[in-house]
Amino acid sequence: MLSFALKRLLVAIPTMFIIIAMAFFLMRLAPGSPFDSERAMSPEIRQLVMQHYGLDKPLTVQFFEYLKGLFVFDLGPSLIYKNQNVSDIIGNGFPVSITIGLLALSLAIFIGVPLGLIAALNQNKIQDYSVMAVAMAGICIPTFVTGPLLALFFGVKLGWLPTAGLDLGEMTFETLLLPVVTLALPQIAIISRLVRSSTIEVLSSNFIRTARAKGLPDSIVLVKHALRASLLPLVSYLGPACAGLITGSVVIENVFQLPGIGRNFVTSALQRDYPVVMAVVILYASLIIILNLIADIIYGMLDPKVTYE
């Protein structure tokens, strides 16, 4: 298994390289520069500024210098926010994003799995239909609809929860509740559907029939035999779920005005703040790759059929 993990890590290196190269050259091909929005600079000053940041050198040279910096975790300075390093910007935003993401993922699992099990155990009954209807709603209604609606209802009409504003204070239960719930809703829907269909499949398989034939009570059949097999697809869904949460967090951070890196990303891309954009892409790509790897390893530990050659 160790060699499997190492092999996967080796594949991850060229993947990361491709990602970095794509992001780097795409950004630089863009018309416009980070210094466009400021008051018109005289050509001499502009030249000096470009020189200061090394932007006057040929692109390939810049690329390799950037790579060299990456090896020592030097992400460079922000081109827009003076006196701020990219590492600071990421360091400020990432805790917010990761907190919301992890909370949403846990919420999605803790609600989605039981819902899926309930639906599967009552197939074609009212419980099944209601869970599936809710799941369909969760899949169809995008976060940028549920977010504002929840904010409107609980924040503005009822006045129970703040609609926005981690900007103002610390992360508290009240400020986090709406963003986390909004972010978790589509994942709850997907997970409950996933668990439902895999549980139905597992319950109709031979080894479950054997367990029942031995005279085991239903609860033991479910917990000891069925659950492990039926939760396997959930493990392999963790990678895509993470990608979904990251995409969602961009919306959530905009809707609820949270100072995470998802919101930074869009503004930075618009302002051509190259280093910030690059850093966010690299961070998220490595997150997804690592999570996929972890998911694969857990999958192998749970499923006796998988062998790492």
Added chain:
Amino acid sequence: MSMIATPKENAQLLEKSAVLGRSLWDDALARLMKNKAAVISMYVLGALVILALFGPLVWVHKYDEIFDDMVLVGPSLKNMFIFGGDPQGRDLFIRLLYGLRVSLAVGIVATFVSLTIGVLWGATAGYIGGKVDQIMMRIVDILYALPFIFFVIILMVVFGRNIILIFVAIGAVEWLTMARIVRGQTLSLRKKEFIEAAQAAGLSTFQIITRHIVPNLLGPVVVYVTLTIPAVILTESFLSFLGLGVQEPLTSLGNLISNGAREMEIAPWLLFFPAITMMITLFCLNFIGDGLRDAIDPKDR
């Protein structure tokens, strides 16, 4: 009449049984028609499409027409603003129709792009097999790991918010799963006798892929396409929501929702109507897709 059928009678019998026999597709259609949610969704979606296509031709306002006295006025019959007016004093109803048009167009065109790339890629990898297959699917694996939405955002920023580019960019993102499904199917198809027959007849690889493999992939591909359309519409709305989609005065559902969310405290109808329209559209597409999957691939039920 003698007991032994003449050749003519035989032919008639055959013809009769051919008429009576039901193909796989008839079966699937019958199953689909029994699925109430899917049938209702088809009617609703059909109505929405007709409304989006022909509504703007007959409606009393234009989508960029400005009425100074209708700024943020709620739904009323005054000036026929049945869904109210937006902050610029434009008719929300007609803007909604245009938004629906754009969203549906993006859904169809981008899905077509993803369909073309995905089917050709998957069929080629699956049919040729071996090293080529390994390399092609490895590329798909690598692309899967990319935080694609970020690349779409970068693309939109880099090349400006061009509607054609939106189509292509989203389509180019969504083809990966399609390629995987198609490859799996092709792997099982390529050992079949009719492919061997085609090879024996001397057809080129390209001809075999386009004429014999691709038509036989129809079932799973149709199902996946109907589920890709809502995904694509969501992606476009997501971009529009961030202000990176289609540009004013043209609009899309995502744009309208994002504008509505900004005004929701004083003019909730600006959020309500676009959100409801989007939800209905996505519901319909998902129900039809689920219905099709159950109809074509009954083992999943």
